[in-house]
Amino acid sequence: MSTAHTNAPRRVPVTRELVLRTAVDLADAAGIDALTMRRLAEELDLGVMSLYYHLPNKEAILDGIVDVIFGEIDEALTDLPPAPGSWKTELRSRILGARAVMLRHPWAPAIIESRPSVGLAMARYVDALIGIMHSGGLDYDLIHHAMHALGSRAYGFVQELGESQGGGDGLEQMAAEIPNLVEMLTQVRHDDPESTLGWCDDQVEFEFGLDLILDGLERLRR
Amino acid sequence: MSTAHTNAPRRVPVTRELVLRTAVDLADAAGIDALTMRRLAEELDLGVMSLYYHLPNKEAILDGIVDVIFGEIDEALTDLPPAPGSWKTELRSRILGARAVMLRHPWAPAIIESRPSVGLAMARYVDALIGIMHSGGLDYDLIHHAMHALGSRAYGFVQELGESQGGGDGLEQMAAEIPNLVEMLTQVRHDDPESTLGWCDDQVEFEFGLDLILDGLERLRR
DNA sequence: ACCTGAACACCGTTCAAGT
C-alpha cells in the first residue's frame, strides 16, 4: 500500500499536502477507522509526533481532507465539457460530477458532515452552484432556499438510511409488525428483478430525488 | 443532573431500559461526547463492567438509544389530533412531529445516521409513513422513490452543512474568491432583518424542502 | 441473577528535547 518501512531515503519531502494526500489514500485503502495519527505516521515513515509539525491536530487533518476531496471535484468538473444548456442541466451535471468523486471515497460524506466549518475549496464549489442558479434567473432568496432544500445532495450524496444494508436481514423477523414496509419491498423487488445493484439502485434514486427538487425549483422560478 | 454518588439505596432496579434512558438523558445534558461507558456507569452509580451485563457493548447502547428516540416520536404522534386531510398533509404533520422530537435531542441525527441497521421502532415509523402514502394512492414504486427522495428528511432532519455555523466567521476572508456566495448571504440577510434565528431560519428551510418534495410527489401521483 | 477490579490494547496530545 505504500513504501513505508523501507529505509531508502525519501524522494519527496514531507509537507502538509503530502500528509493530507496520504491520509486520503489511507482512508480509501483501509477505511476511515484506520486513519489514526499512529497509522498515518507509519504510512509516512515518520514518528507520530512529526505529524504535529505539519498540522496542529487531527481536526485539522480532517478539515484538510475535505479540502482535498473538493479539490478533486473541482478537477473533475473542469475536465467536464462546457455543456451550455439550462441552469438546471448545468447544476445537475455538476452535482453528478461531485457524486462521482464521492463514490470513489465512500467515507467522505460522513467526514464532510462532521466538519463544523466550511473550507475554501468547499465554499468555492458552493459559490459556483450559486452562480449557475443566479445566471439561470433564480433570485438569491430562492437560491438560498434551494441550497437548503438540496442539503448534502448539493455535494453529491445523501446519507442513505437503513435500506442500504441490502434488503434488511432483521426485517423478516418483524414482518408482522411492518406490513406496509414488507409489501413495498417485495413489490419493488418484483418489478425490477434483474437490477444488478439489488432491488435498490442508489444512482437511480439519487437522480430521482435530485430531479424532483430541481423541477420544483424551476417551477417556482417561473 | 442525577442522584448518583449518593449511597442511598436505589429505588428502581437497573434494567436495559433504565440504562438506555439514562444514556439519552446524559447525551441531552452533557453532549454525545460525554456518553462514554465510564461516564454512563457513573451516572447509574454502577461499576463500568456492570453495563455489560445489561447490554453487550456500546454499539448496542447506540442502537437502543435510537429505539428510545423513535419511541418518543411514536408517543408524540399518538398524542397528535387525527387530522384527516390528504396523504400529503398527514405525512407532513407526522414528519414535523418527528422533527420536534429531534430538536429536543440535537445529537440524535448523527447517531441515527451512524447505525448500520434498522431497529423495530424505526421500522414501525417508516411503515406508518408508507401506509399513509399507499392509502393516498401512491403505488409502491413511487413510494419507494419517495422514501429515497426524502432521505433523512423523513425522520425530521437534514444534516445542515456549513451555513449552520451562523453566518460564517471565516467567510469574510475568502470574500473575493466566493462572490456569489457572499452576494446571496448579504441579500438574504437584508431581506429578513428581524429574523430571530439569524438570517437562516432552519424550521422555515426544513418545511420549504419538505413541501418541495411532497408537492413534486403529488404531481407524479396524478 | 447481578455486579466487579485489574488489566489490555488502543486513542489524541503535551512536553521537553534532539538534530
Next chain:
DNA sequence: ACCTGAACACCGTTCAAGT
C-alpha cells in the same frame, strides 16, 4: 526547520472472579 520518545489522560472491552 524538521523530527522525536516518553508520558498522560483518556477510550471500549476481555477475563476471571465475586455475591
